[in-house]
Structures are given as C-alpha cells and as structure tokens.
Amino acid sequence: MKEIKKTQAVIHQSIAMLLTVAVVFLATLAVFWFFYSSEYRRKLALLKTEPYLPFFGHVLRLTKNGNSSVLPVLEKMWNNLGRDKYLVKLGPLDQVIITKTEDIELILSSNVLIEKNFVYKFLEPWFGNGLLILTGKKWRSHRKMLTPAFHFKILESYVEVFQEEAQVLADQLLDQGDGDIEMSHITSQRSLFALCRTAIGFDMNVNKDMSDFAASTQMIKKIMNQRVFSSWKFIDPLYQLTGEAKKLRECLNVTHSTFFTALRAKQESMKEMMELIASGKETLESITKEDDFFTKKRMTFIELLLLSKTPEGEPLTDEDIKNEVKTFMSAGHETTAMAAAFIMYCLAMNPDVQNKAFQEQLEISGGDLTKPLTYKNVQDMKYMERVVKESLRLYPSVVAMGRKITEPTVLKDGTELPVGVSVLLVPYFTHRNPEVFKDPLKFDPDRFLEQVSLYSYYPFSAGSRNCIGQKLAMTMLKCWMGTVIRTVELFPPEGAHPEVIVEITINSATGVNARARRRQY
Ligand code: HEM
Numbered sequence: 468m469k470e471i472k473k474t475q476a477v478i479h480q481s482i483a484m485l486l487t488v489a490v491v492f493l494a495t496l497a498v499f500w501f502f503y504s505s506e507y508r509r510k511l512a513l514l515k516t517e518p519y520l521p522f523f524g525h526v527l528r529l530t531k532n533g534n535s536s537v538l539p540v541l542e543k544m545w546n547n548l549g550r551d552k553y554l555v556k557l558g559p560l561d562q563v564i565i566t567k568t569e570d571i572e573l574i575l576s577s578n579v580l581i582e583k584n585f586v587y588k589f590l591e592p593w594f595g596n597g598l599l600i601l602t603g604k605k606w607r608s609h610r611k612m613l614t615p616a617f618h619f620k621i622l623e624s625y626v627e628v629f630q631e632e633a634q635v636l637a638d639q640l641l642d643q644g645d646g647d648i649e650m651s652h653i654t655s656q657r658s659l660f661a662l663c664r665t666a667i668g669f670d671m672n673v674n675k676d677m678s679d680f681a682a683s684t685q686m687i688k689k690i691m692n693q694r695v696f697s698s699w700k701f702i703d704p705l706y707q708l709t710g711e712a713k714k715l716r717e718c719l720n721v722t723h724s725t726f727f728t729a730l731r732a733k734q735e736s737m738k739e740m741m742e743l744i745a746s747g748k749e750t751l752e753s754i755t756k757e758d759d760f761f762t763k764k765r766m767t768f769i770e771l772l773l774l775s776k777t778p779e780g781e782p783l784t785d786e787d788i789k790n791e792v793k794t795f796m797s798a799g800h801e802t803t804a805m806a807a808a809f810i811m812y813c814l815a816m817n818p819d820v821q822n823k824a825f826q827e828q829l830e831i832s833g834g835d836l837t838k839p840l841t842y843k844n845v846q847d848m849k850y851m852e853r854v855v856k857e858s859l860r861l862y863p864s865v866v867a868m869g870r871k872i873t874e875p876t877v878l879k880d881g882t883e884l885p886v887g888v889s890v891l892l893v894p895y896f897t898h899r900n901p902e903v904f905k906d907p908l909k910f911d912p913d914r915f916l917e918q919v920s921l922y923s924y925y926p927f928s929a930g931s932r933n934c935i936g937q938k939l940a941m942t943m944l945k946c947w948m949g950t951v952i953r954t955v956e957l958f959p960p961e962g963a964h965p966e967v968i969v970e971i972t973i974n975s976a977t978g979v980n981a982r983a984r985r986r987q988y
Contacts, residue, residue: 507885511561514882516554517544524556526698534692535976538866538895538969545896552882555891558698560585562869562889566896568903569879572922574870574892575930581606584869584889589694589701590971592719593687597787597794598935609791610935612775616666616768617935622942623842625665629943630840632661633950636807640955640983647960649978651808655681658804659725659796661943666768666795669729680725683718684801688970690715695971726796727789733769744774745782751775768795799936801972802864806940807947808979809862810855812965814948815957815981817910824851825952825986836953840946848945853912855944859926861910866895866969868928894925895973958982 519525529540544553545564552570555562562584565571574580582602591600598609615621636657640648656677663669671677690711694700706712734741743749751774766774772788783791814821827850832838869891876884884890899907903923904914927934934940960980968976 507887510883510885511554511563511888514552514554514563515548516556517547519556522558523698524558524560526556526558526696529555529557530693530696534689534696534970535966535968537692537696538967541893542896545893550896550900550902552878557696558701560701560889562891563884564891564893564896565878566893566900567879568897568920568923571892571897571925571929572920573876573878574890575922575925575928575932578931579874580870580872580876581932582871582873584871584891585701586695586869586889586891589691592715593691593722593793593971594797595790595793597790597792599794599798608778609787613768613771613791613935615766616771617938619842619938621767622939625939625942626840626842626845626946628664629661629946630950632657632664633947634954635660636947637951637954640951641985643983645982645984647962647980647982649980650811651805651975651979652678652681654807654811655684655801655804657947658800658807658943662796662799662803663729665939666799667726667729667733667792668767668769669732671729677725679721683721685970685974686718687715687722688801688972688974690718692970722797723793726792730769730789730792734773737770737773741773741782744776795936799940803940803943805864805973805979806855806859806862806944809965809973810858810944810948811951811957812979812981813858813861813910814854814952815959820854820910820912821952821957824854824948825988827851828949828953831949832953840949842942845942845946845949848949850912851945851948852941853915855941855948856915856924856926857910857912860898860904860924861908862965862967862973863894863898863926864972865926865928866973867891867893892925895967895969897923897925952986954986955983956986958984 517525520527525540525544529537531540541555541564544555545566551567552563552565555564565574583600587594587600594600598606598613601609636653639653639657640650659677659680660671663671693711694706700706700709740749744751769792772783772791774782776782814824827848828836831844831847869889872884872886872888872890875886878884897903901907921929927937927940958981960982963977963980965975965979966977968974
C-alpha cells in the first residue's frame with residue numbers, strides 16, 4: 468500500500484513538473500511573440516499606406532472589378548503615396564511594395580535575401596517546386612547544374628527552330644485576314660512549341676491544335692491571381708473544396724500532361740545513357756569527353772536534368788525532374804509569349820520604329836531576306852534588341868516579384884523592414900517612374916543607347932536569383948521579331964488597345980491586338 472502511494476506521489480510530481488515546464492515554455496513563447504509581434508507592427512506602422520478594413524485589408528478595393536482592377540488600384544496608391552514604398556494588406560497578410568532603384572538594388576544584390584514570399588506557395592501547383600521557388604542548398608545545386616543549358620553554343624543550335632516557329636507565327640498572323648488579331652493566343656502556342664522543341668528536344672506535330680493548352684494556361688493565371696488577391700483563399704483545406712480549385716486542377720492537368728508527354732518521350736530515347744550513368748558504368752564527364760560534339764557545354768536542359776547527379780552523387784528523383792520541367796516550361800513559355808505579343812503591338816503602334824527594324828533586317832541579310840538567320844545575325848540585331856528591351860520596359864512580362872525578409876534590413880532612407888515581412892518589387896512601376904525614365908510612356912528604343920542601371924531596369928530581375936533563361940528569351944524574341952517583320956507589316960488595331968492587368972504574369976483585359984498585312988518591298 469505504502470509502495471503504491473509512493474509511486475502515485477512520484478507520478479503527481481512528474482506531471483506537476485511537466486505542466487510547469489509547459490507553462491514556462493508557453494509563457495516564454497507568448498512573451499517572445501508579443502515583443503516580436505509588437506516590434507514587427509511598430510516597424511510596419513511607420514510605412515505609408517491607405518485606409519483599410521479589418522480582416523479584408525485592401526482586398527475589396529483591389530478586386531472591385533476582379534483581376535482587372537488590381538494593377539490600376541495599386542498604381543493609384545503608388546502615385547498617391549509618393550511613388551515610393553508602401554504597405555498593402557492582402558486580408559491579414561502584409562505586403563510592402565518597393566519600387567525605388569536604391570531599394571531594389573539593396574534587396575536584389577543581397578546573397579541572403581533570396582527566399583521567395585508566401586505568394587509563391589500559391590503558384591507552386593503550376594510552377595512546381597523547382598528553381599523558381601526552391602531556396603537554400605537545393606536551389607544553389609539545381610542552379611549550378613542547369614546553368615550550362617543556356618550556354619551560347621546551345622542557343623546557337625536553337626536559332627533554326629526559333630526561325631521556323633516564327634515563320635509559322637507570321638503565316639498564322641496573315642491567315643487571320645484584315646481585321647484585328649488577338650496575338651497572345653497565337654504567341655502562346657508558338658512559344659510552347661519552340662520551348663518543347665529546344666529545351667526538351669521533343670517535336671510536336673506542327674499542325675497540332677494547342678488552343679486547349681493556351682486556354683487552360685490563361686485560366687490558371689486568372690484563378691491563381693484571384694487566390695493571391697483574396698482575404699481567405701490561402702486557407703488551403705477550405706480552398707480545395709471550392710469549384711474554383713476543381714477548375715484549377717482540371718486546367719493544370721491539361722498543361723502538365725502536355726509537358727509530361729514530352730518528358731516521357733525524351734526519357735525513353737535517353738534510357739540507355741541514363742542507365743549507364745545511374746549504374747556508375749559511365750559518368751557525365753566520361754560521356755561528354757569521348758564525343759567532341761556532346762560536351763557539357765552543348766547539353767540541353769533536359770539532358771542535364773536526366774543525366775546530372777546531385778552533390779551527394781545521386782541522380783535527380785522523378786519528382787525533382789518533373790518539378791523542374793514544370794518550372795522551366797511554365798516560367799519560360801508564358802513570359803516569352805506575352806513579351807512577343809506586346810513587342811508586335813509596340814511595332815504596330817510605332818511605324819517609324821518598325822521601318823527602322825525592317826531596314827536592319829535588310830542590312831544584316833545583305834538584301835536577301837530569304838536567307839536563313841544565323842546566330843551571328845541575331846547578335847547583330849542591335850536595333851531590334853533595343854526594341855525588345857523598350858517593350859519589356861513598358862510591358863514587363865513579370866510585373867512584380869516577391870521576397871521574404873529573412874534578416875533585419877534597413878533601406879537607404881533608414882526605413883527598417885521587420886524580419887518575416889513579405890516584399891513585392893515591381894518593375895512595372897519602376898519602369899514607368901518619370902524620375903527614373905524621362906517621358907516614361909513614350910516608346911523610344913534609343914533610350915537604351917545609354918547605359919541603364921541594372922536596378923532601374925530589371926524585367927529579368929537581377930542578382931543571384933535573376934532569370935536563368937534571359938539569354939534564351941532575348942535570342943528567341945529577336946529571332947522571332949526579325950523573322951516576322953520580314954514577311955508581315957503590322958498596323959495599329961482598329962478596336963481595343965491593351966488594358967494592362969496582372970494575372971501572375973502581365974496580361975491585357977482587352978487582348979493584345981494589331982492588324983497584319985503581307986509586307987511589300
Ligand atoms: C521575356 C521572357 C522572360 C522574362 C521577362 C522573365 C523574367 C523572369 C524574372 C523577373 C524572374 C525572377 C522571378 C522572381 O524572382 O520571382 C525569372 C526567373 C526565372 N526564369 Fe525567367 N523570364 C523570361 C523567360 C524565361 C525562359 C525562356 C525561361 C526558361 C526556359 C525562364 C526560366 C526562369 C527560371 C527557371 C527562373 C527562376 C530562376 C531562379 O530563381 O534561380 N525564364 N524570370
């Protein structure tokens with residue numbers, strides 16, 4: 468009996484001790500949270516903002532006309548608040564908008580502030596957990612592994628495909644007749660074909676109708692944007708029950724199954740080589756050494772992905788491979804498609820510029836426009852390069868990009884950004900700021916004759932997390948535009964001009980329209 472009482476006393480003592488430890492732990496956590504949170508709030512309270520509602524924040528105002536009001540409302544706030552940093556409340560979530568060159572430099576040039584913010588969690592179903600979203604060690608190792616896929620030797624070998632796709636684009640524009648043509652639907656399909664044929668090495672039937680793919684991509688962008696600019700849709704278990712989430716899953720199925728068909732075909736054709744490397748009988752180095760042509764500098768994105776090993780000496784898992792394919796195809800295809808549509812609109816609206824760009828084609832071809840383009844020709848397109856840059860200034864495909872502040876950060880004017888806050892860097896605003904670009908709404912490619920700071924003009928971001936596909940995109944866009952204007956003359960639309968909106972990437976509520984006629988010369 469005495470023994471039982473003794474044991475009971477020990478149990479009670481242990482429980483009491485555990486409870487005390489738990490209470491002390493929770494109290495410390497509460498005190499820490501209170502100080503951390505009040506410090507966080509104190510710093511945010513110093514930022515400019517406009518009145519907002521509890522729980523909803525600015526969301527109702529931002530979305531009063533759906534996705535089409537988000538960018539105009541943000542732009543209005545930016546103008547009202549002195550074209551500098553300001554706070555936006557997306558429901559309970561804070562976003563600090565940053566647009567000043569010196570602040571952009573501080574964040575993008577940092578090797579520590581490389582983590583993406585909460586918005587990217589909503590983008591993951593589309594982009595996959597690949598290079599765009601990864602962080603830390605895994606991001607560094609994937610970035611190092613995939614960088615050779617954009618070596619100039621690789622880009623050189625893509626010029627022929629880019630030109631073929633551009634010729635199909637030109638023919639499709641001419642097939643539409645005399646009226647206004649919505650160009651982003653056509654460029655979306657063509658850039659998908661171009662990327663599949665180059666980065667993945669998979670030839671899709673050129674006549675295959677991919678309008679389902681293009682429509683699904685547009686729907687994905689629309690739905691994901693609605694989720695980002697909402698006050699409750701970040702609660703995942705609730706969101707997944709909605710009809711919107713079901714529609715999103717259906718559209719993702721359409722786009723991802725297109726990518727995975729291409730991936731499976733490539734895996735099949737490279738099976739033998741993959742097995743040799745996985746079994747250790749060959750290494751990437753031994754394979755690339757033996758063959759003069761097949762050097763690491765000439766390996767495409769998909770070859771690097773399927774044959775490389777991690778720093779631990781393991782091949783990439785199937786999941787990692789699929790994630791990178793989703794990332795590269797989604798990040799690469801829609802950005803270039805929107806850029807191409809907007810460049811053609813800018814050419815249509817500026818006949819002098821279009822004429823100069825055409826004269827440049829005559830010069831680099833020595834007067835024979837039927838001669839196929841070479842990589843050297845593309846490099847020689849100096850004027851076209853400025854046209855592409857100027858269009859990306861006014862219509863940057865990536866309107867904004869996010870970061871999480873992971874260490875105490877003080878901006879150039881002394882503003883402290885609290886650890887944990889999410890920031891949004893907005894090239895669309897920086898590029899349209901009259902303090903940064905004189906007469907910013909004027910389309911003037913020659914403004915790039917002068918050196919422009921990396922942090923005043925950053926359509927491809929800057930610093931260690933800049934766009935890995937930048938050179939591929941510039942080569943493709945110059946090659947496409949050079950080819951198109953050799954065949955087609957573009958004219959302003961009779962109907963709607965673009966009404967720029969943000970739907971993850973740039974978009975237009977009224978389409979990106981122009982008219983096209985066969986060029987006479
Ligand atoms: C006009 C075309 C393009 C534009 C304007 C563009 C713009 C950008 C921007 C602004 C970022 C940074 C995003 C962020 O920090 O959240 C980025 C990242 C990225 N882009 Fe592009 N991009 C283009 C084309 C491409 C192409 C063709 C590819 C691949 C084939 C590509 C693949 C990527 C990847 C993988 C990243 C993530 C890089 C990293 O975090 O290490 N992009 N792009």
